[in-house]
Every structure is written in C-alpha cells, then in structure tokens.
Amino acid sequence: MLFNIPFIAVIIIISIGIYAMLYKRNLIKIVIALDLIESGVNLFLVSLGYRNGGIAPIYSNAPSTKMVLPTPQALTLTSIVIGVATTAMLLSFCMVIYRHYGTLDARKIRRLRE
Amino acid sequence: MWTQYLIWIFLGIGLTFNGLGAIGLLRFPDVYTRLHAATKATTFGSIFTSLAVVTFAFTQLYLNGKMANLQLGLHTIVAIASLLLTNPVGAHAIARAAHRSGVKPEKAVVDKLAEVKK
Amino acid sequence: MKMSKIVRTQANFLYPFILIFGFYIIAHGHLTPGGGFQGGAVIATGIALIAVAYKYNDIKKWLKKTRLTATEGIGLLAFIITAICGFGTSFFYNWLANSGLLFGDRVPYGINPGYLNTGGVLPIMNLAVGIEVLGGLGVIIVYMLSYVKEVK
Amino acid sequence: MIFEYLLQIFLLIGLVILAYLAIKFKDLIACAISLGIFSFILSLEFYILQAPDVAIAEAGIGAGLTTAIFIIAIHGTSRWEVEE
Amino acid sequence: MIDIWFLTAFILLLWMILSIIRAVAGPTAPDRVVALDTINTLVVAIMIILSVAYSQIIFVDVAIVYALLSFVATLYIAKYLEGGI
Amino acid sequence: MRNALVAISLLIVFASLVYIAVNPGDFGGQTGEHLVFGEPKHTDMDDYFIHHGQNQSAANNIVTSIVFDYRGYDTLGEASVLFAAVLGAGLVLRALRRDKK
Numbered sequence: 001m002l003f004n005i006p007f008i009a010v011i012i013i014i015s016i017g018i019y020a021m022l023y024k025r026n027l028i029k030i031v032i033a034l035d036l037i038e039s040g041v042n043l044f045l046v047s048l049g050y051r052n053g054g055i056a057p058i059y060s061n062a063p064s065t066k067m068v069l070p071t072p073q074a075l076t077l078t079s080i081v082i083g084v085a086t087t088a089m090l091l092s093f094c095m096v097i098y099r100h101y102g103t104l105d106a107r108k109i110r111r112l113r114e
Numbered sequence: 115m116w117t118q119y120l121i122w123i124f125l126g127i128g129l130t131f132n133g134l135g136a137i138g139l140l141r142f143p144d145v146y147t148r149l150h151a152a153t154k155a156t157t158f159g160s161i162f163t164s165l166a167v168v169t170f171a172f173t174q175l176y177l178n179g180k181m182a183n184l185q186l187g188l189h190t191i192v193a194i195a196s197l198l199l200t201n202p203v204g205a206h207a208i209a210r211a212a213h214r215s216g217v218k219p220e221k222a223v224v225d226k227l228a229e230v231k232k
Numbered sequence: 233m234k235m236s237k238i239v240r241t242q243a244n245f246l247y248p249f250i251l252i253f254g255f256y257i258i259a260h261g262h263l264t265p266g267g268g269f270q271g272g273a274v275i276a277t278g279i280a281l282i283a284v285a286y287k288y289n290d291i292k293k294w295l296k297k298t299r300l301t302a303t304e305g306i307g308l309l310a311f312i313i314t315a316i317c318g319f320g321t322s323f324f325y326n327w328l329a330n331s332g333l334l335f336g337d338r339v340p341y342g343i344n345p346g347y348l349n350t351g352g353v354l355p356i357m358n359l360a361v362g363i364e365v366l367g368g369l370g371v372i373i374v375y376m377l378s379y380v381k382e383v384k
Numbered sequence: 385m386i387f388e389y390l391l392q393i394f395l396l397i398g399l400v401i402l403a404y405l406a407i408k409f410k411d412l413i414a415c416a417i418s419l420g421i422f423s424f425i426l427s428l429e430f431y432i433l434q435a436p437d438v439a440i441a442e443a444g445i446g447a448g449l450t451t452a453i454f455i456i457a458i459h460g461t462s463r464w465e466v467e468e
Numbered sequence: 469m470i471d472i473w474f475l476t477a478f479i480l481l482l483w484m485i486l487s488i489i490r491a492v493a494g495p496t497a498p499d500r501v502v503a504l505d506t507i508n509t510l511v512v513a514i515m516i517i518l519s520v521a522y523s524q525i526i527f528v529d530v531a532i533v534y535a536l537l538s539f540v541a542t543l544y545i546a547k548y549l550e551g552g553i
Numbered sequence: 554m555r556n557a558l559v560a561i562s563l564l565i566v567f568a569s570l571v572y573i574a575v576n577p578g579d580f581g582g583q584t585g586e587h588l589v590f591g592e593p594k595h596t597d598m599d600d601y602f603i604h605h606g607q608n609q610s611a612a613n614n615i616v617t618s619i620v621f622d623y624r625g626y627d628t629l630g631e632a633s634v635l636f637a638a639v640l641g642a643g644l645v646l647r648a649l650r651r652d653k654k
Contacts, residue, residue, distance in 0.1 A: 122472075125472070125476050128476075128513070129476065129479055129480070132480060132483050132510065132513070133479075133483055135483075135506065136483035136484075136486040136487055136506070136510075137486065139486070139487055139490050139502065139503065139506055140486050140487075140489060140490055145496070145498045145499055145502065148490075148499065148502050149502050152487075152502055152503075152505065152506040153502075153505060153506070156506055156509045156510065157509060159513070160509050160510070160512060160513040163476065163480075163513050163516070163517060164513065164516050167516055167517065167519075167520050170520060182525050183525075185525055186519075186520075186525045186528065189525075189528040189529065189532065190516060190528055192532055193512065193516060193528060193531045193532045193535055196532060196535040196536045197509065197512055197535045200535060200536065200538075200539045201505075201509060201539070203539065203543075204505050204539040204542040204543065204546075205505065207542065207543055207546035207547075208498060208501050208502060208505065208542065208546055210546070210550065211498065211501075211545075211546035211547070211549040211550045212498040212549070214549070214550045214551065215497075215498070215549045215550065215551070217496055217498055
C-alpha cells in the first residue's frame with residue numbers, strides 16, 4: 001500500500017543536505033546541513049525495521065505480540081546522543097573561528113590564512 | 115453507552131476550536147492578532163480533545179475494570195496540566211520579544227506601552 | 233539580561249517537576265519507553281531552562297562547571313564498574329537477573345502489567361548513564377554561555 | 385485504515401518541505417526555527433513508526449537542546465548569511 | 469469506534485499544515501515563532517489521540533515529555549529577539 | 554566547469570539512490586529479496602531478541618535490554634565519544650579565553 005514512500009523521502013532529505021554542504025559557504029549553514037543528513041539516516045534506520053501491523057517492542061500492557069524489529073531502534077538511540085555532542089563541538093569551533101578571523105565565509109577564511 | 119456521544123461532542127468542540135486557531139493564524143494581519151488567535155484557541159481545543167481521551171479511559175475502566183485504563187486517564191490528566199502550565203508563558207515571552215524588537219501593530223496610531231517604559 | 237518576572241516565577245515552579253519526571257523516566261526505563269539517555273536529556277533541558285530565565289552572572293555560583301564535569305566522570309566510572317562486576321562470566325553479564333536479590337525478581341513470560349523490582353543490572357546502568365548524559369549535556373550549555381558572555 | 389496512510393504521506397511531504405526551507409533562508413534565525421519544526425515532525429513520524437524510545441530522545445534532544453545550542457552560537461557570531 | 473480516532477488525528481494534521489504555511493510565508497521572525505508554538509500544541513494533541521488509536525497505554529509518556537520541554541526553544545528564541553542572550 | 558562536474562556527479566548519485574528505492578530489484582542478498590517498506594528481511598537475530606530477551610535479562614522493554622545487555626560495547630563506545638566531545642569543546646573555549654587575558 002504505502003509503496004516505499006518513506007525511503008524516497010529519506011533520499012530527498014539526504015540529497016538536500018549534500019547539496020547544501022557542497023554549495024553553501026556559511027559555516028553554520030554547513031552544520032545545519034550535517035544535522036539534516038544525520039536526521040535522514042536516523043529516519044532510514046527506523047523505517048527499515050518497521051513491520052506491517054507490528055507494535056512497539058515493549059511487553060507492558062501490549063495489545064498483541066507481533067513486534068517491530070528492535071535492533072535498529074537501539075542503534076538509532078545511540079546515534080542521536082552522539083549527534084548532539086558533535087554538533088555542539090562544531091558550533092564551538094565556529095564561534096572561535098569567527099572571533100579569530102571576523103567572518104564565517106569559508107572562502108575568505110581560506111584566503112586569509114595564506 | 116451514553117458516554118460515546120459525550121466523546122463525539124468533545125472531539126467536535128476540540129476540532130472546531132483548533133481549526134479556528136489555525137485559520138486565524140493564517141488570515142490575521144500582524145503578529146499580535148495572530149498570537150491572540152493561535153495560542154488561546156489552540157490551547158482550548160487541545161484540552162477538549164484530551165478530555166475525550168479521559169472520558170474514553172474512564173468508560174473502559176467502568177466497563178471491564180482493567181487498571182491499565184486508570185493509568186491512561188491519569189497520565190492524560192498530567193499531560194493536560196503540563197500543557198496548561200507551559201503554553202501561556204511561551205505566548206507572553208513571544209509578545210514581549212516582538213514588542214521589544216520593534217514590530218508595530220498594523221494600522222496603530224499610538225503606542226502607550228513604549229511611552230510607559232521610558 | 234534576565235527575562236520578565238512571569239517567566240522567572242514559572243521557571244522556578246516548573247524546574248522540580250522536570251527533575252522529578254526525568255528521574256521517573258530513568259527509573260522506569262526497563263518497563264516503559266525511556267531510559268538513561270532520554271532521562272538525562274530531559275534533566276539537561278531543565279538546566280537550560282534555568283539558564284535562560286536568569287542572568288548568567290547570577291546563576292554562576294549554582295551551575296559550576298567543575299561540579300558538572302565531575303558528575304559526568306562519576307557516571308562513566310559507575311557504568312564501567314557495573315560492567316566489570318559481571319566478570320565471572322563475561323564483561324557485560326547480567327549477574328543480578330533472576331537471582332532474587334535487589335532488582336532480581338523473575339518476570340512472567342508474555343504480556344504483563346510490569347513490575348518495578350525486575351531487570352537485574354539494567355536499572356543500575358540506566359542510572360549511571362543518566363547521570364553521565366545529564367552532566368555532559370549540561371556542561372556544554374554552560375560552557376557556550378560563559379564563552380558568549382566573556383567575548384561580547 | 386486509509387487515514388493512517390494519508391497521515392504518513394502528509395507527514396513525509398511536510399518533512400521534505402521543511403528540510404528545503406532550513407537551507408533556503410538568508411536569515412539564520414529562520415533556519416534554526418525551521419530546523420526546530422523539522423525535529424518536531426520527525427519525532428511524530430518516529431511515534432507513528434512504533435519507536436517511542438527514539439521519539440522521546442528526539443523530543444528532548446532535537447527539539448529542546450539543539451535549537452538552544454544553535455541560538456547561542458548565532459548570538460556568538462553574526463545573524464545574517466552574507467552572500468559575496 | 470476505533471476509526472474515529474484516526475479521522476480526528478488526520479484533521480488535526482491538516483490544521484498543522486496550515487500552520488506550516490504561515491511558518492513558510494511569515495514576513496518577520498516573531499511570526500515564525502508563533503507558528504512554532506502552534507505546531508507544538510497540535511503535536512501534543514495528535515500524540516494523545518494516536519495513543520488511543522493504537523491502544524498502547526504507555527505512549528502517553530512521550531506526550532508529557534513533549535508538553536514539558538517544547539517551550540524551552542521558544543524561550544531561547546524570544547530572549548534572543550529581545551536583545552542579548 | 555568544476556561546478557558543472559560537481560552538479561552532474563550529485564545528480565548521478567541522486568538518480569541511482571532513487572532507482573534503488575523505487576525499483577524492487579535484486580539489491581543486496583540473493584535474487585528475489587526486495588527492499589519493501591513494511592516487510593523487512595527475515596533475520597534470526599531479531600526473533601531471538603524478541604523471544605528470549607524477557608527471560609535472559611528480566612526486562613519488559615526489549616530496546617533497553619539490547620542497549621545495555623546484548624550490545625553493551627556499543628554503549629560503552631558511545632559514552633566515551635560523548636565524554637571526548639564535551640572535553641574537546643570545553644578545552645577549545647577555555648584555551649582561547651585564557652589567551653585573551
């Protein structure tokens with residue numbers, strides 16, 4: 001019924017992220033693009049483990065016993081926490097670069113260094 | 115059971131007020147009127163759709179007596195309470211920030227608040 | 233600068249509830265959705281709420297960076313020690329499950345309403361990871377705020 | 385049963401639109417707000433795909449903390465993305 | 469009896485898409501923040517409705533976390549717009 | 554010239570990914586196993602976790618029992634990465650602040 005539409009949405013989101021990483025020059029916008037790619041990968045992992053008519057893999061007061069696959073959810077859980085930590089570190093680098101060079105444009109920073 | 119009709123009435127009230135809030139957010143001219151429509155009407159409507167869930171839970175508890183339904187009702191009441199606590203504060207902060215950042219109301223001639231603060 | 237009085241009063245009123253709810257999520261991690269990561273993130277968001285409602289110079293005495301970093305280290309250390317305790321069989325062995333000790337009740341197979349005294353070593357690990365995530369995500373916010381304050 | 389499928393299709397269309405908006409604006413504050421709404425709708429999609437653990441993590445981290453970190457970083461740098 | 473919950477959730481989703489249009493077209497930043505706040509409330513309502521539709525009682529906890537934490541982002545943006553963090 | 558080359562390669566990657574998602578061909582595994590939403594490939598590992606997780610680790614939530622019991626090494630690495638990231642961010646910000654004085 002729902003024929004692979006989540007996978008197509010994931011691919012469009014990841015392509016938007018790759019395009020922004022290649023063509024934009026602002027460093028904060030590149031970090032936003034990295035966040036988008038990470039969200040797309042998380043959505044791909046979770047939708048890969050979905051099973052038609054399944055319920056969440058928790059036995060407390062469950063209505064039935066047909067469950068979705070639990071392993072991709074566990075991997076996604078660790079991925080999200082790592083993602084926010086690396087995002088914070090990259091933004092710290094951005095603030096330090098802005099104070100040192102006075103700009104956030106990637107090309108100008110590369111020109112200033114020489 | 116007669117509570118079924120009560121659930122339908124609650125859902126109808128909730129959907130109507132949520133829709134009025136969304137249309138008001140889309141159609142009004144400036145920030146303050148949009149805030150007025152969106153925040154108040156949406157909070158009211160969401161409380162009523164949640165009250166339908168509470169009614170459903172207690173009806174099921176009366177019919178088959180499982181304790182899980184009591185848990186559903188109590189947790190929904192906690193969710194309503196936290197929604198009621200946090201939503202007006204956000205609206206207040208947005209209105210204050212909009213006025214401080216220099217957004218004027220549409221077609222306004224006097225601004226008493228700016229005179230008071232000086 | 234600090235925000236208006238309404239926001240400060242509400243933050244004071246709401247902060248204990250966020251704390252209690254975060255520890256509820258951590259403690260019931262093996263029965264309901266939730267666990268160490270999620271509960272720690274909820275409490276760290278509570279710290280961010282306090283940091284936004286007040287001026288940074290006023291709350292500098294309460295939110296010390298060294299204290300939060302020490303919290304993070306203690307959490308990581310407790311996690312590793314709990315893992316080492318199962319060394320009789322393997323590194324991450326669940327040695328408390330089905331033993332009758334603390335958190336050691338036998339869970340009935342299949343659908344059940346959920347009993348708190350089960351899970352073996354999982355609630356202890358949930359608590360350790362929750363403390364670690366709380367310290368780590370809280371200290372990042374405090375570091376960035378203090379840097380912005382010093383530079384501007 | 386048809387409403388369940390329609391729910392998912394509309395949610396995915398909204399996700400794609402917000403992902404495009406998050407890189408389109410010149411105002412970085414608007415980009416951060418779009419990323420916040422993207423996180424909210426992504427959390428609802430996880431909820432529908434029967435993953436409540438991931439939904440709680442995304443609601444706490446993606447919706448609350450990531451927006452706060454971006455706002456602090458934009459305040460530490462400049463607000464407008466300057467082209468050329 | 470069960471299907472009415474899905475219908476309600478779908479109509480709430482339509483209202484949410486109207487709010488997304490305001491977030492796209494809002495001329496200033498406070499307009500977009502208002503849209504964000506509206507979407508928060510509607511998402512909490514949809515989550516509570518869907519937990520009954522799936523007949524899973526433990527899903528309500530997600531809605532409580534959402535309602536408690538989602539206004540922190542609003543407060544940060546408001547404080548930035550007031551000037552100074 | 555360079556921009557056009559980058560755009561063309563990006564387009565090729567996008568088209569091939571869409572082809573894999575839309576066309577239920579033989580991608581990965583044996584021929585005849587499709588990548589279809591809602592019907593994942595049958596693996597023994599997930600069934601083992603679902604059926605034995607409640608006995609072996611005495612928890613109702615299977616995801617928690619995978620994160621902390623079956624795949625504990627992943628969680629250990631994740632905690633180390635979080636610790637290192639926080640340490641790095643703090644180190645960068647603090648060193649520059651001392652530099653200013």
